[in-house]
Amino acid sequence: MMKKENVVIKSVEQIALDTVEMVVKNPYISQKAIPGQFLHVSVEGHTLRRPISIADINRENKTITILFKMVGSGTAKLAALNPGMSFDVLGPSGNGFQTEGNESSTILLIGGGIGVPPLYYLGKELAKQNKEIISVLGYQTRANVFSEEMFRRLGKTFIVTNDGSYGEKGFVTDVIQKAGYFDYYYSCGPLPMLKAVTAKLADKPGMISLEERMGCGVGACMACVIPTDSEGGYKKICSDGPVFHTQEVSL
Amino acid sequence: MMKKENVVIKSVEQIALDTVEMVVKNPYISQKAIPGQFLHVSVEGHTLRRPISIADINRENKTITILFKMVGSGTAKLAALNPGMSFDVLGPSGNGFQTEGNESSTILLIGGGIGVPPLYYLGKELAKQNKEIISVLGYQTRANVFSEEMFRRLGKTFIVTNDGSYGEKGFVTDVIQKAGYFDYYYSCGPLPMLKAVTAKLADKPGMISLEERMGCGVGACMACVIPTDSEGGYKKICSDGPVFHTQEVSL
């Protein structure tokens, strides 16, 4: 269950262009979070909280890792905090990637940019279940690349940059065929990428993680809806998602 | 001349109930400021700057001391800053206490509450000019008393508290007659006190320092005017004051 919790910063490090890795400590969230869930982060001086995915968990140390890109005033302010300081989050929020009951043997992870982080925690959990893991990670350019080594430790990993300055050149969809056989996929990244991925892999089962601007982050304000074909006609990304089965939502 | 300057915090200390003494370093302001001038302090997250009087200057160390009471969100935020941090001020602002050309031999300083601080820097300057200094300092209650020792070092000092919990009981005006002979006075404190003081000492020459809510702090917005009998019909506390000759303004 999501709670309002205080987290204490353990470390803050810039790991790529405008991209920050932050490790925070919180006993409750570190025990409860599953891959794909997010923290809804309160940033001083800001009316709305910022949703940031959980990129890793260390249950023993009670820490949570988040990776975020500085894109505006909220993420910039967050990045300027120092170890020892603390902030307030709602978490773990949302519904994450379901891995139980997934009988697939080989899993493809497809991440784009700041959509890569949640796939790492997912990959680690899948590895524990003895799945074979293949990763295709796309970035804009060399300077944006991060987490490569961590994914390589999970399995075969392809890096793609839009400008070819590192790894393959192009989009993640250009590289998927090189990945070889897989029977299930998980993907997180910008909407155009998810559209291309789900179109290309229309015949494969998979789950995707979506983004939308949020008000409450708890399901109460109806800011973050996405149309579905199911009864209600819509789902809320903050509380029904952010992770959905590909057939569940219409992108 | 007033400038926009960055000051670096050297120390922050609570010296009485809700009252903070802060020492900041800035070469320009520490060389230029005279008693009675103020800093117009920018506080993060706030639209308007906060005017705070200069309570002391150490030209050698290039430091400025300010004393302020935590009364609202701005002063609370200021008090929460730590040594090493810096903030932005306009200063030295306004016209301070004129001491040159003052032929008086014995000076009475009359301060009330958070109006006491600027009188200390003034007293030090007057002491350098070999004036005899008598101080009457009023506070609400014992817990509010500060700077007593520093004033005692300048000369005879009377402390008054409204509830009599420390020093004499009553208002500063109840104690003035005990102060003995003086030929000029300087006063700073809440408006009701200044009204009482100027009424009681109507036949003595003196200068008073006034407060008003400020917009710009530089004389441009007309927020801080006070009626006068002079040609323009008004004076601006931020730029013509905050210190005025008692005959200059109508309280």
Add this chain to the structure above:
Amino acid sequence: MNNLAISLPGLELKNPIMPASGCFAFGREYSEFYDLSKLGAIIMKAATGTERFGNPTPRVAETASGMLNAIGLQNPGVEKIIEKEVPFLAQYDTSIIANVAGSTLEEYEKVAAAFNQTDQVQALELNISCPNVKEGGIQFGTDPFMAAKVTETVKKASKLPVYVKLSPNVTNITDMAKAVESAGADGLSMINTLTGMQIHLPSRKPLIANKTGGLSGPAIKPVAIRMIYEVKQHVSIPIIGMGGVSNAEDVLEFLLAGASAVAVGTANFNNPFVCPEIIDSLPETLNRYGFDSVKDAIGKGIM
């Protein structure tokens, strides 16, 4: 007696604090954070005649000390609300206020009448001011004649007291208030959001898909306080105040301006516990500023 209690038409509130419409859905989400019985009342999300999906996304954007929203009255329709949501809220020891919306007089009438089916709703908040409905909602909220008309219609259709929710996007808020008071309103609810817009520089498009949205949060509090104060001088029905409330001091400011109860909207998003926290600190805050009770403070601003 409880010094937070306040009696309003149809509402015996144990305290004056309630979540504002649209910021609390039908309570389910926040019921996981705390016991909703703490609340003086709950104002439900707007109900329309039939289900609505609302506007395209993005529906919210942050602004300086505020936010814009253009949800567009997304709701499951009045029948489903009565069937599924009202019984859920009725489990709690708190008053339920239904927010009634529509695009036509007929729709307003239908929604208001539908709530006669249940005994679990204590009052209606008549939303004539939602800036995000294009078909005509906005006209009801900015024209005194239309506002009076919809108020009369709803009063006739409903057995419940009606609080008319006024839009701040008008030249003369007092005229609006007087018009709906004459038309039979039992109370006022004010203010709804100010219409605003924000342009996303990289895309050059409005951040809100609907182009304009409603501005809420601390940014608008001075406008709310001014309008409540102004209206209070000219009407004798009670006012539920709202607009940027985020702590007990804000609540007292609204009471002094003339509000008899206070709704909290946007602040729930940053702090899900804001309502119970305000309720817990209100007695001490009243005390600190010399008041014995909420009733004691209403309209006590000295002008």
Add this chain to the structure above:
Amino acid sequence: MNNLAISLPGLELKNPIMPASGCFAFGREYSEFYDLSKLGAIIMKAATGTERFGNPTPRVAETASGMLNAIGLQNPGVEKIIEKEVPFLAQYDTSIIANVAGSTLEEYEKVAAAFNQTDQVQALELNISCPNVKEGGIQFGTDPFMAAKVTETVKKASKLPVYVKLSPNVTNITDMAKAVESAGADGLSMINTLTGMQIHLPSRKPLIANKTGGLSGPAIKPVAIRMIYEVKQHVSIPIIGMGGVSNAEDVLEFLLAGASAVAVGTANFNNPFVCPEIIDSLPETLNRYGFDSVKDAIGKGIM
């Protein structure tokens, strides 16, 4: 060519940035911080027929991301402004815009006519929207008929182009804009402040002695952007935009919404250098978002 330059009726601006009326007096104070020749133009503090002392103090209060003011048009009167202030400003290489205020049609006429005496003023900003003048100023600003009337009167009296400054405290800003355009306005200036109030809890009194004041600063920016965008769709005269501008991104947002130049008010108080800093960073900001020049960006919001 300078990519910041912009031509407006009567004004050949080297850049689109100018301090807003009332936030810069007559420039003397800020001239001690920087060379006023940097500015595209300067809008002077309101001028009335004779000297005014204005409202009692306190005249300002801080609000969330904004402030309230009720200065009350304190100024030395139009004659002294022409005699002492205009020549001071004329030393600088910048355009001078005179803000014309009054309580009656006759006073507006007199002030506008007085500025014909000097060749050093390039345009008038007709302030029909100051909420702090009680005698009737507010009526001019909220009634299209009265607004048109005062515009006509001033147009007849003056040889200068007239920019009418609109109040946001209206139900329909487009009606106001259309009315003054038909009456001959050469341009619009928008927005003035939203009327607001803040109550000081310890004293239970309004913080502003005048009770209500005008809300300015970042808090009102979404309202300004919305109104400028709305009006731009319906008028063909240029708009000087303002309301909460504090950096070059804000300026670009106003340009995209439809403003041709941008005034900066409240932000001067926190940062006396805000105008030159904006001017210095504007070329890079335009560039970053794909524009070659200020002209290129005007009205380029995609709706």
